[in-house]
Amino acid sequence: MGGPAISVRDLFVTFGKGADAVRAVRGVSFDVAEGESFGLVGESGSGKSTVLRALAGLNRDWTGAASIAGLDVATRDARLPRIAQMVFQDPYASLHPRHTVDRVLSEPLEIHGIAEVDRRVTQALEDVGLGPAFRFRYPNQLSGGQRQRVAIARALMLQPRVLLLDEPTSALDVSVQAEILNLLKRLRATQRLTMILVSHNLAVVAHMCDRLAVMSRGIVVEEMDVATLRREEPKVPYTRQLLLASKGYDRAVAARMTNED
């Protein structure tokens, strides 16, 4: 293949027009190699989810260049659904309330005319650690963690090479978070996925990713590999602050926080 699996160049996203315009993303560029797991970290409103949604094709009002597996995202290529899929943050909002798990999982197959629906649906449920007993349940009969597993299974139905994860665990209980992260890690290994993980949680990113970019106010302030993060040697003050903040609340830490405003 050669080139990077995902490439983003000078991405600008602006919401609204005129005086009310919010420049959510201001010139973000990064590359993700085939098979790599890339983290996008930042506080709320830093534009990390906006980058992901633009990359997924859910937001069309952006400028710059973005491509996945060599296909320009802006062209809405019909092959893109089978290459890149996304898992959303809130599993309570990402499953259709009137569709059974079976229907959720078989719909992508139907759309793309893929045969062996029965076998694939059972297999997908097994892959995400849900038994066949879950197949005909409605979302309201599932827990948050189970729903997120279904959402992950749905994203993998078309056997994509790229998985875009938008805070996949932040809406879940702490005990369930680890299960979902380990599931994602296992799936990444078995299905050789390229991943972009958006999170505000540095521990999650350190656990899941090879490399990460720290975003603040719509720009990437620092790119580093996870080893650097683990050694706690970020170069930029903002990242150091984020790192301190991730260790929980502490008076000493709070006192050392500088306000950038």
Place this chain on the structure above:
Amino acid sequence: MSEAAPSWRDRLLSDAPRSRREAKLGQLYRGWLQFRRNRLALLGLVIVVALVLVAAFAPWIATHHPYEQNLAQRLLPPGSQGHWLGTDEFGRDIFSRIVYGARITLYIVVLVALIAAPIGLLVGTAAGYLGGWVDAVLMRITDVFLAFPSLILALAFVAALGPGIENAVIAIALTSWPPYARIARAETLTIRNSDYIAAARLQGAGTGRILARHVMPLCLSSLTVRVTLDMAGIILTAAGLGFLGLGAQPPLAEWGAMVSSGRRYILDQWWVATIPGLAIFVVSLAFNLLGDGLRDVMDPRGKK
């Protein structure tokens, strides 16, 4: 019987249905259990079911022919000479005419619902989901229809198309879809930016598929409730048109027309106008009660 009952009940209420059909039936059964707790709604359902049965078996239930005139027995009071509810000005048996009138009422209600609800659903979901100029155009058309009182608009349509029951149906249907479009659009607006719609788009689902399989099913419950509640209004509008002589034409046994023709005798022979009026009242009330009960079960906002 009672030994066999728990097994299918447990299967319906189980958390792990074994097939699509079972999941669907389980969902329905749960709805029914909730519906059953509402006594008044159950009464409404019983009356509506009775209306359907009466309409279906009218020839066996009616004691006389609904159009058979007998001037020797005109304007007999209820209970006399085998006429349970009396006779009208041409000596026709009122009970039999009420029974046959159930057919016409049901015909009007069902046809109007079948025409108006899909039009409203289609216009509303398309406007809400597509937005932009499609939304603007469709909703302005809806506004134009909403600007007229529906009975007046129906009168105008019937005047243009000519009196008759089919034209009454068309006129009522044409005037009753705008509220459904409004409801469907409002519902669609709340759904269209949700993550599950985004997920469907990401999977490559086209607009038609998203509208038909993701958006419409969610609009259907509030629409069903509204249509059921509106059925009373449809019956009244049809009766109103009949009363004005623009709906069903004589000798058809339409309840509104019966009230209208009995009006002349209302002081001396009260039953001629009152009994069809009562029939309209009971059936309208039943649809209202049924609609209320359905809302409790189907409208997600009403829950908890």
